[in-house]
Amino acid sequence: MSKRNYSRREFVKHNSLAGLGAAVAIGLTPALIANCATDTSTPAILGGRKIRTKEWPVWPQWKPEIYEEQVLRVLRSGVWSRAEVVTEFEKKWAETIGTKRCLAVVNGTNALIASLIQLDIGGGDEVIVTPYTWISSIQSVLIAGAMPVFVDVDPETYQINPDKIEAKITSRTRAIMPVHILGLPANMVRIMEIAKKHNLLVIEDACQAWLAEINHKKVGTFGNTGCFSFQNSKHLPLGEGGAIVSDDEKLMDRCYSYHNVGFPFGEVIGAVGGGSVMLGTKMRITEYQAAIGLAQLGVLDEQTTLRNKNAGYLKSQIKDIPGIKPYKLYDNVTRAAFHMFAFRYKKEEFQGLSRERFLEALSAEGIPNLSGYAPFLNKQPYLENAFQSKNFQKMYPKEMLDFDKYKEENECPENDDLCLEAVWLQQNLLLAEKSDLDDIATAIERIQKNADKIKNQK
Numbered sequence: 001m002s003k004r005n006y007s008r009r010e011f012v013k014h015n016s017l018a019g020l021g022a023a024v025a026i027g028l029t030p031a032l033i034a035n036c037a038t039d040t041s042t043p044a045i046l047g048g049r050k051i052r053t054k055e056w057p058v059w060p061q062w063k064p065e066i067y068e069e070q071v072l073r074v075l076r077s078g079v080w081s082r083a084e085v086v087t088e089f090e091k092k093w094a095e096t097i098g099t100k101r102c103l104a105v106v107n108g109t110n111a112l113i114a115s116l117i118q119l120d121i122g123g124g125d126e127v128i129v130t131p132y133t134w135i136s137s138i139q140s141v142l143i144a145g146a147m148p149v150f151v152d153v154d155p156e157t158y159q160i161n162p163d164k165i166e167a168k169i170t171s172r173t174r175a176i177m178p179v180h181i182l183g184l185p186a187n188m189v190r191i192m193e194i195a196k197k198h199n200l201l202v203i204e205d206a207c208q209a210w211l212a213e214i215n216h217k218k219v220g221t222f223g224n225t226g227c228f229s230f231q232n233s234k235h236l237p238l239g240e241g242g243a244i245v246s247d248d249e250k251l252m253d254r255c256y257s258y259h260n261v262g263f264p265f266g267e268v269i270g271a272v273g274g275g276s277v278m279l280g281t282k283m284r285i286t287e288y289q290a291a292i293g294l295a296q297l298g299v300l301d302e303q304t305t306l307r308n309k310n311a312g313y314l315k316s317q318i319k320d321i322p323g324i325k326p327y328k329l330y331d332n333v334t335r336a337a338f339h340m341f342a343f344r345y346k347k348e349e350f351q352g353l354s355r356e357r358f359l360e361a362l363s364a365e366g367i368p369n370l371s372g373y374a375p376f377l378n379k380q381p382y383l384e385n386a387f388q389s390k391n392f393q394k395m396y397p398k399e400m401l402d403f404d405k406y407k408e409e410n411e412c413p414e415n416d417d418l419c420l421e422a423v424w425l426q427q428n429l430l431l432a433e434k435s436d437l438d439d440i441a442t443a444i445e446r447i448q449k450n451a452d453k454i455k456n457q458k
Contacts, residue, residue, distance in 0.1 A: 041446070042450075043361055043364070043365070043446055043447060043450045043453070043454060044361075044364035044365050044366075045360060045361040045364040045365075045454060045457075046450070046453060046454065046457060050364060050365045050366045051365045051366060051367075051439050051442055051443045051446065052365055052366025052367055052439040052440075052443065053366060054366075054436065056368065056428060056429050056432055056436075057428045057429070057431040057432055058428065059233070059237075059426070059427070059428035059431075060232060060237040060296075061431075066295065066298075067292070067295035067296065070291050070294060070295050071288060071291045071292055071295060073291075074287045074288045074290075074291040075288055077287075079287055080286050080287050080288060081284070081286060081287065082284040082285065082286070082287065083287055084287075085287040085288075085290045085291050085294070086104055086284075086285060086286075086287060086289075086290040088290070088294065089104055089290035089291075089293050089294050089297075090102040090103060090104050090243070092294065092297060093228075093243055093245070093293075093297075094245060096211070096297065096300075097218045097220055097221060097226070097245050098217070098218050098221050099220070099221055099226070099245040099246060099247055100246070100247045100249065100252075101245065101246055101247070101248075101249065101252040102243050102244070102245045103243065103244045103245075103252060103255050103256055103259060104241065104242070104243050104285045104289075104290065105241075105242045105243065105244065105259050105283040105284075105285065106240060106241065106242065106283045106284070106285055107229060107230075107231060107240050107241060107242040108136065108205075108207035108227055108228060108229025108230075108231065108242040109136040109139065109140055109229075109242070110242060110259075110283045111207075111227035111228065111229070111242040111243060111244045112136065112137065112140035112177075112203065112205060112207075112227045113140045113143050113144060114244060114255050114258050114259060114283065115203045115224075115225040115227055115244055115255070116140060116141065116144040116146065116175070116203060117144050117258065118251060118254045118255050118258055119175065119201050119203070119224060119225070119251070121144055121146050121174050121175055121201065122144050122145040122146055123145040123146070123391070123394075123395035123396075124145075124146075124172065124395055124396065125145075125146040125147065125172060125173075125174040125175070126146065126147045126148075126149045126170060126172040126173045126174065127141045127146045127147070127148055127149065127173075127174065127175045127176070127177055127203075128149050128151055128160075128165060128168055128169070128173060128175070128176045128177065128200075129141060129148045129149065129150055129151070129160075129177050129179075130150070130151060130153060130159070130160035130177075130178070130179050130181070130415075131150045131152070131153065131376075131377045131378045131410075131412045131415040132153045132158055132159075132160075132179075132181055132373060132377075132415050132418060132419070133179040133181050133205065133373070133377070134207070134373070135377060135380075135382070136207075137177060137179050137205050137207075138377065138382075138383075139382070141177065142382075142383075142386045145391060145392075145395060146174070146175075147172070147396065147400065148383075149168050149170075149173070149410065150168075150377075150378040150410040150412050151164050151165050151168050151412075152164055152411075152412040152413065152414045152415055153412065153414050153415045153418060154187075154414075155344075155414045155417070155418060156327075156328040157184060157186075157187075157327065157328050157329065157330060158181055158182060158184060158327065158342065158418060158422075159178070159179075159180070159181065159184065159185075159186040159187060160178050160179070160186055160191075161414070162187050162190035162191055162194060165191070165194050166194060166198075169198055169200075173198070173200060174200065174201060175200055175201040175202065175203055176191060176194070176195055176200055176201075176202050176203075177202075177203045177204075177205055178191050178202070178204055178205065178223075179205040179207075179208075180204070180205065180206050180208060180209035180212060180219050180337075181208060182208060182327070182338070182339050182340040182342050182424070183208045183209045183210075183212055183235075183336055183337030183338045183339035183340065183427075184209075184212075184327055184329060184333075184336050184337075184338075184342075185209065185212050185213070185214050185219050185329070185330065185333050185336060186219075187330050188204070188214050188219065188222040188223075189214065189215075189332060191222075192222055192223075195223075201223075201224050202222065202223030202224055203223055203224060203225050203227065204219060204220050204222060204223040204225065204226040204227065205227055206219045206220035206226045206227060206228050207227060207228055207229035207234075207242070208229070208234070208337065208339040208340075209228075209336075209337045209339070210228060210234070210235045210236055210300065210304070210337050211235075211300060211301060211304045211335065211337060212333075212335055212336050212337040213333070213334045213335040214330070214332050214333055214334065215332050215334060216334045216335075220245050221245065221247075224246065224248065224251070225244050225245065225246045225248075225251070225255075226244070226245045226246070227242065227243070227244055227245075228242060228243045228245070229241070229242050230242060230243070230289075230293060233426075234339070235300060235303065235304070235337065235339065235427065236293055236296055236297065236300055237292075237296070238285070238289045238290075238292050238293050239289065239292070240289075241285050241289050241293065249266070249267070250266075250267045252266075253265055253266030253267040253268050254267070254268055254278070256268075257277070257278055257280055258278065258279070258280045258281065258283075259280070259281070259282070259283035259284060260280065260282070260283075260284060261276055261280045261281065261282050262276030262277060262278040262279055262280030263275075263276055263277070263280070264277050303431060304335070304337060306430065306431060307336075307337070307338040307427060307430040307431065308335060308336060308338065309434075310430040310431075310432070310434060310437055311336070311338045311341050311430055313434055313437055314341060314430070314437045314440060314441070315327075315341075317437065317438065317440075317441035318343065318440070318441050318444055321441075321444055321445055321448055322346075322349040322350075322448065323345060323346040323347070323348070323349025323350050323448065324343050324344075324345065324346075324349075324444060325343055325344040325346065326341075326342070326343040326344075327341075327342045327343065338427055338430055339427050340370075340372075340424040340425065340426060340427060341424070341425040341426075341427070341429065341430060342372070342422055342423065342424050342425075343422075343423055344418065344421040344422060344423070345358055345421050345422075345423050346421065349448075350447070350448055350451040351451040351452040351455055352451075352455060353447075353451040353452075353454055353455045354455075355371065355420070355421065355423070356371075357454060357455065358423075358447060358451075359371060359423065361447045361454055362423075362443055362444070362447065365439075365443035365446065365447070366439070366443070367425070367429075367439065367440050367443050368425070368426065368429070369423055369424065369425055370423075370424040370425075370426065371422065371423065371424070372419065372422035372423070372424045373419055373422070374419060375415070375416045375419035375420060376416065376419075377415075378407070378410045378411075378412055378415075379407045379410075383403070383406070384403045387401040387403055387406070388401075425440065
């Protein structure tokens with residue numbers, strides 16, 4: 001047991017002068033003793049002094065002395081629509097991820113949509129998806145005209161459970177869309193084996209998993225395409241933005257043409273000035289967005305390393321607290337992105353204190369937090385709305401559009417439990433100093449010790 005663990009937990013048990021004397025005897029510093037004492041004090045939610053008063057790192061982070069020259073140069077040029085800077089960003093992102101090609105688009109949602117459509121996935125097809133994700137993952141499947149088929153999660157890793165995929169494969173299944181949710185890699189080795197066995201396409205939703213790796217191979221490079229998001233909360237924030245990566249040159253040419261109103265590009269042949277040659281839309285990003293991305297790309301690797309180091313430390317500090325069950329990584333994960341630091345909260349170990357009240361108590365101690373995704377993404381009204389649309393009515397037999405039957409067939413009980421127990425800490429907390437993370441562990445332990453008092457607060 002480390003001195004840090006001993007200092008915090010022993011003082012919870014031995015809040016006495018004798019305990020203090022014992023702490024001095026084993027060589028703990030006065031600072032550690034003072035920190036330990038906060039564990040037994042009144043929680044902030046009950047009127048005590050909050051543990052964390054120092055500000056957490058802000059996000060996004062803008063460094064004028066480093067970033068602004070490049071961005072101002074683009075703004076002053078007057079060339080703001082897609083041109084050389086976007087192309088440079090695409091080249092550098094492809095090199096960073098380890099693929100031949102990258103296409104920058106307006107957001108991660110449209111990266112998924114373009115991937116699906118250019119892989120010829122649409123009406124009458126089924127795409128296997130996870131219920132533990134941002135709604136855009138599922139909306140992209142519906143917009144392409146395909147039917148999402150939900151597979152439950154692995155309760156320890158929060159990722160789609162490969163052991164349950166094959167049971168959901170039918171003659172209509174065309175693709176699997178694994179989502180590396182929270183920046184924790186899905187089990188891509190197993191998923192690719194299943195896809196190969198059943199001749200299925202794979203679209204990786206890596207919108208929260210920049211630089212995450214499996215066996216030192218970047219996520220987003222396993223499937224037919226990998227899709228990323230650069231929205232404002234993301235680790236490479238452009239305000240809004242996204243990207244598709246792939247080694248398939250012909251596919252990427254089609255995606256490029258599609259994102260540029262169907263104009264010819266590469267293998268998509270057409271006469272110069274002859275207009276659009278394929279169905280397309282407009283997904284181009286601006287030059288100044290790309291400049292913002294290029295400016296920040298230089299610190300992404302360093303920040304990712306820091307997040308991994310701090311996540312590992314924080315996990316070690318809270319994993320033995322009763323009722324706290326941190327995320328688990330698959331054995332072959334060599335790097336995670338940690339868009340969120342996640343753990344499951346078991347209220348029975350906190351005297352029945354509700355998760356909502358636990359989160360309030362954690363916030364009162366100066367630890368910002370989120371409850372994560374709402375349950376039942378596989379049952380929400382947007383699905384029924386799509387099923388009732390003219391296009392779906394024409395593309396699918398009536399029995400497939402029976403929403404009650406669909407919900408029954410797409411039950412995901414592990415996901416429902418996860419959604420009701422998850423606690424998220426945002427990634428900017430992992431950019432703090434290592435010692436700052438002790439405040440999180442101390443706050444949780446203080447709440448744990450005083451859970452009954454908090455629960456019964458009048």
